[in-house]
Amino acid sequence: MISKKTKYAINALVFLAKRTGEGPIVISEIAEKEHIPRKFLESILLNLKKAGLLASKKGKGGGYYLLQNPDEINLADVMRLFDGPIAFLPCVTYKYYERCEECKDEETCGIRDVFFEVKRKTVELLKQASLSEIIKRESSLIAHL
Amino acid sequence: MISKKTKYAINALVFLAKRTGEGPIVISEIAEKEHIPRKFLESILLNLKKAGLLASKKGKGGGYYLLQNPDEINLADVMRLFDGPIAFLPCVTYKYYERCEECKDEETCGIRDVFFEVKRKTVELLKQASLSEIIKRESSLIAHL
């Protein structure tokens, strides 16, 4: 399961993506419209800013806006940012690699082999899931109702 | 990431699968050979027994052994047993379904659509990963060294 933090981050990003071009959007509006606790959202947006996905403007007329294109921001990156590795085992991650303490031989571990495949497919699907793709799917789902 | 509990459970199951036909294996041996804290392993094996994957015998000559065939026990079931749902969101699980509080319309949610696909593929791969399959992969990895 992803954390609420990650879920909120995704919701906020999709919200901002839908309103690209409107200039900065204030935190309060995102919080209200997306039903996210205001103070919690603050720290989430700050993280997204530090990571280079968002930018902000202070003072009147300020708020947050996307810094990257909606088709460049994908769920794999967002999930990694807040929840860390996507893989089920530390020994099949790239950036968070850690050896399993109980493991005898990593090279020939059948369990690792399975989880490596799962991770590969998962990351592939999540990388394809950009903000644009999510919005496109939404339109498609509405059209088929 | 899966919990240590789940990882230990998988390790113990693969260990027992490799020794099918040898009769009951004592907890201490599994704990030592697989480097799992003894007391922790006890409760894990008890859970696996309650779930019908293992059986046990008390007293001298006792221990644990597989109740199902190694090709009937798969990682999806084991992971669900200890860590609950495999999916990233409660709204795409079958047995643990829960609505997202912030969600406006589940039917047309693009985020949900993506995570549903990820879950489907993940479960498919994990269902295929039986104890036999894991052991087979291990042999295969050794052969290709």
Added chain:
DNA sequence: TGTAAAGTCTATAGATTTAGTAGACTATTC
């Protein structure tokens, strides 16, 4: 130039989960 708007930073805190430990109890074998 000052005031309101809006983001930023630091600290804290309750709830839940994870990973384990301790010890008494029960059943079985020989």
Added chain:
DNA sequence: GAATAGTCTACTAAATCTATAGACTTTACA
């Protein structure tokens, strides 16, 4: 009946998650 081996109940330390509180800084604009 003693040794062996699983079972059951309770507890705990540490980490993580989900926030909340409040003071501070920057900016726009009248």
